[in-house]
Amino acid sequence: MAFFGRKKLTVGLDVGSGLVKAVVIDHTSGSPELVKVVVTPLADTAIVEGEVMDHALVADAIRQTIDATGVKTKQIVSAVGGRDVIVKKIQIERVKDAQARELMRWEAEQHVPFDMESVELDFQILDPDAEGLEMSVLLVAAKRELVEAKRDLLTDAGAAPAVIDVDAFALHNAFALNHPDAMRGTVALLNIGHEATNLNILDDGIPILTRDLTVGTRRFREDLQRDHGESADDAEALLRGFDRTIALDGVAALRGEELAIGMERAATFLATSSRSFGQLRAIYVCGGGARVPGLLGWLASRMRIPVELANPLARLTIRDGAMEFLSTDEVAPLLMLPVGLALRAAA
Ligand SMILES: Nc1ncnc2c1ncn2[C@@H]1O[C@H](COP(=O)(O)OP(=O)(O)OP(=O)(O)O)[C@@H](O)[C@H]1O
């Protein structure tokens, strides 16, 4: 009879290509409290270009990660992303939620280049309290295959049933909670992972564009190995270190240029598709790649706007021992996505 003590825990599970990450948030008190973080490395060959190559290995890493949280909850929130997920802001006539749901399939046919029989759709009304004849809706379409593959992976890890969210939304949720200052004007959030970088552009806090760039710490590491003769371990240590070296500066410039071009292309696309789009005011960076010494400074001088490290733990209460032997400063930048997932309150 632990009625009053009933905990409302959510486990946010991010199956990244470099690290499987679980974040546990306690929602009992109404303000989210971080109670546990677990990070498990994955072999390079386990997930390649967003595809799970070694199902058993990844399922094992998920099982280990969830076991290590020590939480028995079935409230596990995970997400899908990548090129088989489309997020698009559209304008439709203002209708009630239930009616919008009906309209969405028809709208999706106009906006989504996938076969409608094989997608799962979701949407979010961005201006529910506004008046006027039209409303802005964020339409999400994910290939059903992708969602089912994720569910299978979780089931095989003994972690079902699960809620499957969308990467871009989870990143946005964690960012909005921790960086209210970034919710005005137009800003970019870059989550630089192991294989990919998720780019989200927000306009007054509303996500208006999301895309993936094929840059990640794996590329940085391979550059250091190829061009500077570093071993894989030494290269990795440089990327996670705190000191700049000439070798790192070269790599930051090479891959930073790809990130800069990705952001410029996205901004040009927005400027041509929406008259109201202004200039990017600032860039916020998270993910393992955000830690590469010298990268943020390089991006700031290349883009000529402020570039800041985004911290998903900035406004969370952290319970003693939640990080155990992990170093908060070193791991925090990597947790934007799993924190966003765990922020979904338990039902
Ligand atoms: N403290 C750390 N522990 C482990 N890896 C780190 C750390 N700091 C930086 N890294 C680097 O960051 C990478 C992981 O970053 P992140 O967790 O953002 O990627 P991911 O989510 O696994 O990848 P992706 O999103 O591209 O699939 C590692 O592969 C490593 O190169």
Ligand SMILES: [Mg+2]
């Ligand atoms: Mg990631």
